[in-house]
Amino acid sequence: MTQYLKSREAILLGAILALLAMIATRFPAFVSPGNLLNVFNDTAPLIILALGQTVVILTRCIDLSVAANLALTGMVVAMLNAAAPGVPIAVILVLAVSLGAILGAINGVLVWKLSIPPIVVTLGTMTVFRGLIFVISGGEWVNAHEMSAAFTGFPRSVVLGLPMLSWIALGIAALFLLLVFRTPLGRAFYAVGGNPHAAVYTGIVVGRTQFWAFVLSGALAGLTGYLWVARYAVAYVDIAAGFELEVVAACVIGGISIAGGAGTLVGTILGALFLGIVKNALPVVDISPFWQLAISGSAIIVAVTFNVRQNRRRGRIILKRAEGHA
Amino acid sequence: MTDTSARHIPDRLHSAAARLLKSWEVLLLAVAVAIFVANSFASPYFLNAWNLSDATFNFTEKAMIAFAMALLIISGEIDLSVASIIALASTAMGAAAQLGLGAPALVLIGLATGLACGAFNGALVTGLGLPSIVVTIGTMSLFRGISYIVLGDQAYRGYPPEFAFFGQGYVAWVISFEFVLFAVLALVYGVVLHRTNFGRAIFAIGNNPTGALFSGIQVRRVKFILFLLTGAMSGIAAICLTSRLGSTRPSIAFGWELEVVTMVVLGGVSILGGSGSIPGVVIAAFVMGLVTFGLGLLNVPGIVMSIFIGLLLIGVIALPRLWAMRTR
Numbered sequence: 001m002t003q004y005l006k007s008r009e010a011i012l013l014g015a016i017l018a019l020l021a022m023i024a025t026r027f028p029a030f031v032s033p034g035n036l037l038n039v040f041n042d043t044a045p046l047i048i049l050a051l052g053q054t055v056v057i058l059t060r061c062i063d064l065s066v067a068a069n070l071a072l073t074g075m076v077v078a079m080l081n082a083a084a085p086g087v088p089i090a091v092i093l094v095l096a097v098s099l100g101a102i103l104g105a106i107n108g109v110l111v112w113k114l115s116i117p118p119i120v121v122t123l124g125t126m127t128v129f130r131g132l133i134f135v136i137s138g139g140e141w142v143n144a145h146e147m148s149a150a151f152t153g154f155p156r157s158v159v160l161g162l163p164m165l166s167w168i169a170l171g172i173a174a175l176f177l178l179l180v181f182r183t184p185l186g187r188a189f190y191a192v193g194g195n196p197h198a199a200v201y202t203g204i205v206v207g208r209t210q211f212w213a214f215v216l217s218g219a220l221a222g223l224t225g226y227l228w229v230a231r232y233a234v235a236y237v238d239i240a241a242g243f244e245l246e247v248v249a250a251c252v253i254g255g256i257s258i259a260g261g262a263g264t265l266v267g268t269i270l271g272a273l274f275l276g277i278v279k280n281a282l283p284v285v286d287i288s289p290f291w292q293l294a295i296s297g298s299a300i301i302v303a304v305t306f307n308v309r310q311n312r313r314r315g316r317i318i319l320k321r322a323e324g325h326a
Numbered sequence: 327m328t329d330t331s332a333r334h335i336p337d338r339l340h341s342a343a344a345r346l347l348k349s350w351e352v353l354l355l356a357v358a359v360a361i362f363v364a365n366s367f368a369s370p371y372f373l374n375a376w377n378l379s380d381a382t383f384n385f386t387e388k389a390m391i392a393f394a395m396a397l398l399i400i401s402g403e404i405d406l407s408v409a410s411i412i413a414l415a416s417t418a419m420g421a422a423a424q425l426g427l428g429a430p431a432l433v434l435i436g437l438a439t440g441l442a443c444g445a446f447n448g449a450l451v452t453g454l455g456l457p458s459i460v461v462t463i464g465t466m467s468l469f470r471g472i473s474y475i476v477l478g479d480q481a482y483r484g485y486p487p488e489f490a491f492f493g494q495g496y497v498a499w500v501i502s503f504e505f506v507l508f509a510v511l512a513l514v515y516g517v518v519l520h521r522t523n524f525g526r527a528i529f530a531i532g533n534n535p536t537g538a539l540f541s542g543i544q545v546r547r548v549k550f551i552l553f554l555l556t557g558a559m560s561g562i563a564a565i566c567l568t569s570r571l572g573s574t575r576p577s578i579a580f581g582w583e584l585e586v587v588t589m590v591v592l593g594g595v596s597i598l599g600g601s602g603s604i605p606g607v608v609i610a611a612f613v614m615g616l617v618t619f620g621l622g623l624l625n626v627p628g629i630v631m632s633i634f635i636g637l638l639l640i641g642v643i644a645l646p647r648l649w650a651m652r653t654r
Contacts, residue, residue: 062459110640114647117597119404119459123584124640131633139627237629245463258460290478290576294471300464304456 008255008263008306012270016277023281030284037162043276044169045224045231047269049243050250051176052217054268057251058189059210060196060260061111061118066221067243068129069103071235073225075133078142078235085148092151092226100222101215103129108214112207126244133237144233155231165227172220176265185212193260249296250275253303274299350594354609358616365620372623379500383570385589385615386508387563388582389607392589393515394559396607398552399590400519400532402599403458405447405553408560409582410469415439415564417473420482420574429489436565437558443469444557448550466583473576482574493570504566508611511559516604524548532599588639589614597643614638 024031049066056063077096080087103125110121144152155165162170180186188209191199196206229235254271256263275296282289365372372378391408398405418439419432427435447465451458495503519525527548530538539545568574587597593610595602614635621631 110644114644116640116643116647120591120597120643121640123587124636127584127632127636127639131629131631131636134627134629135633139629245467248460248463249467252460252464258457288475288478290474291471293467293474297464297467297469297471300467301450301461304460304464305450305454308454308456 009266009270011306012254012267012274016270016274019274019277019281023285027284030281037166039276039280040169040273041163041166042280043272044165045228046243046246046250046276047169047272048172048220048224048227049217049247050254050268050272051172051265052220053247053251054254054256054263054265055176055180055189055213056118056210056217057248057256057258058193058260058263059206059213060193061210061213062122062248062258063104063107063214063217064119064122064244064248065103065107065126065129066217066247067240068126068133069100069218069221070225070228070243071237071239071241072103072129072133073099073222074229074239075137075142075225075235075237077226078147078229079137081148081151082142082146085151089150089154093223096222096226097219098222100225101219104214104216104218104221105211107218108211111214112211115207118210130237130241137235137237139237142229142235147230147233152230152233155227165231168223168227173265173269180265185209189213190261193262195261246275246296249300252300252307255303255307257307258304271303351603351606351609354592354594354606354613358609358613361613361616361620365616365623368620369623372620375500377623379502379505381615381619382502382505382508384618385611386502386504387566387570388586388589388614389508389611390511390563390566391556391559391582391586392593392607392611393511393604394552394556395586396590396593396595396602396604397515397519397528398549398556399587399595399597400599400602401528401549401552402532402535403451403549403552404462404587404597405444405458405556406462406583406587407443407447407466407469408556408563408586409579410466410473411440411443411557411560412564412567412579412582413473413576414443414469415561416568416574416578417476417482417576419564419568420485421476423485423489424482429486429491432485432489433492433565436568437561440557440559440561440564441554442557443560444554445550447557448553451553452546452550470576477574477576483572485569485572489569490572491569493566493568504570507562507566512604512608516608519604528552529600532596532601585614585635588635591639592642 020031029035049070053063053066073096076099077092080095081092107118107121107125110116110125111118155163155168157164159167178186180189188199188204191202191204192206192209199206199209228240232239250272251263251268252258252271253274254263254267254269256268256271278295278299279292282292282295395405395408415436419436422432422435443465447458447462450456450461450465492503497503497506519528527538527543530541530543531545531548535545564579567579571578589610590602590607591597592613593602593607595607617634617638618631621634622628
């Protein structure tokens with residue numbers, strides 16, 4: 001029992017509840033169920049991206065290109081919608097997911113086949129993807145009046161009391177939980193991150209597992225690309241600029257170890273919710289939104305300190321640092 | 327670079343790819359010359375002493391940080407907060423300038439802010455044993471976040487006139503102060519990395535931190551000093567950039583960390599640590615500066631240039647590996 005109370009998820013849940021209680025003492029309206037659902041809906045894109053990032057980080061990689069992937073895919077579907085408003089939403093969704101997956105696969109192939117360090121690959125593809133948005137759009141914006149009502153309406157359409165955007169985040173969370181706990185690929189993510197050498201001896205191809213992690217992360221980034229431009233009803237070169245760091249922050253706060261193989265999806269979701277609540281609460285409690293960057297930075301540092309402390313207590317691998325550099 | 331120092335730690339590994347890498351600087355130099363020649367044919371405005379002098383401002387500030395970053399990456403760590411340190415140091419200098427402090431005080435404040443940020447990163451990484459990539463992603467948000475808290479959507483202007491020298495002054499004819507500083511720092515870092523015990527220790531740590539520790543190198547102290555150096559260089563870059571622009575916004579130098587890392591990796595420094603050279607980084611700085619300047623003369627927008635930089639980053643690492651796969 002104490003083990004559960006000391007777990008990252010429990011501590012984080014406690015922190016979130018404490019945060020909400022603190023806000024509630026002065027602004028009770030913030031914790032009304034209706035507003036909390038709004039906060040969840042607002043955090044849904046972060047949750048979706050953070051789930052994809054989690055499997056990438058579990059395999060000892062990192063994907064810094066998610067925000068650029070999101071923006072590129074968003075621009076492509078927005079331009080398609082502006083040019084051919086008749087294309088049904090189902091086709092747009094399939095297209096966004098596939099394009100995102102292809103962009104993710106580019107990262108994956110470079111990491112798998114050429115064993116280029118993931119941070120270098122995704123730094124590179126991040127700038128290339130951003131540049132491509134400018135090339136295809138010529139620097140122009142796609143504005144709300146150029147998009148069809150069906151295109152912008154889909155993420156907001158309310159089903160059973162929740163917007164579609166929230167349902168998609170919940171659905172993906174459920175799928176990822178199944179994937180990680182019930183499929184060989186899901187277990188391979190942990191095996192590859194925990195000990196790549198041992199993973200090889202159990203018949204897992206490390207590079208291929210990392211490849212699929214990048215494909216998943218890319219597919220979710222593509223999907224979020226459509227949801228993002230549809231929700232905000234605008235697409236331009238710089239949408240979601242720097243969002244990749246918030247995504248990594250959500251994972252780190254959620255207890256995902258950057259060294260791979262440790263952390264849970266529930267932690268990631270709580271980490272994303274923590275950032276989402278802070279972001280939505282700042283204007284309510286009348287703190288300048290300019291504080292947000294510094295707060296999430298501090299949260300990352302505090303969280304990673306916790307991560308390392310927890311690992312140390314367990315005494316997992318004595319020469320972990322040396323092994324990481326080998 | 328396999329000089330006859332006492333410890334005999336090669337700067338590079340001996341594999342098929344490494345043999346090609348050994349001539350990395352030569353290859354890179356050829357690329358630089360090719361770009362130079364192509365540029366002088368592509369634009370009639372290229373071969374002009376003043377234009378070329380202007381072009382150096384594209385890379386001198388970033389290259390100063392890249393020297394320290396190269397040492398840090400060779401030792402197996404990384405600092406992604408450098409651009410945010412520039413923002414914070416520039417904000418500190420701006421605030422001091424509003425109080426009416428003179429240029430010498432501003433320089434001191436810029437340097438001190440850089441050193442303090444470097445010490446903060448270094449303490450978290452070496453003191454608490456946290457992974458540097460996460461720590462510096464965190465401090466990247468934190469440092470720039472503080473700038474945003476202080477400045478919001480405002481900007482600092484009104485720097486004293488004599489402060490303009492650092493970013494706009496010329497030492498002789500077309501030779502700018504920044505370029506001289508860049509050259510001096512290149513020399514200092516080259517000597518430190520390739521001709522001193524401290525430099526050998528950096529390679530040893532990058533190749534095998536445990537082995538380095540057991541051979542009597544104070545790994546944590548060396549790494550802490552490297553974080554301090556990176557912070558100090560970011561402070562110096564902040565002085566030059568602030569002086570050149572004459573104003574400070576919280577978004578100053580946004581995204582520079584990627585260009586600095588690209589410069590280092592393009593210069594042949596292994597992102598995994600343990601190998602690299604300062605001459606390589608110097609040539610890489612020229613290559614990136616020439617590409618940016620040449621494309622600018624041809625009216626290519628900045629964001630499209632970033633495609634070239636991104637492809638360059640992946641290409642320079644991928645090509646030797648593809649080559650090694652084919653010849654194996």
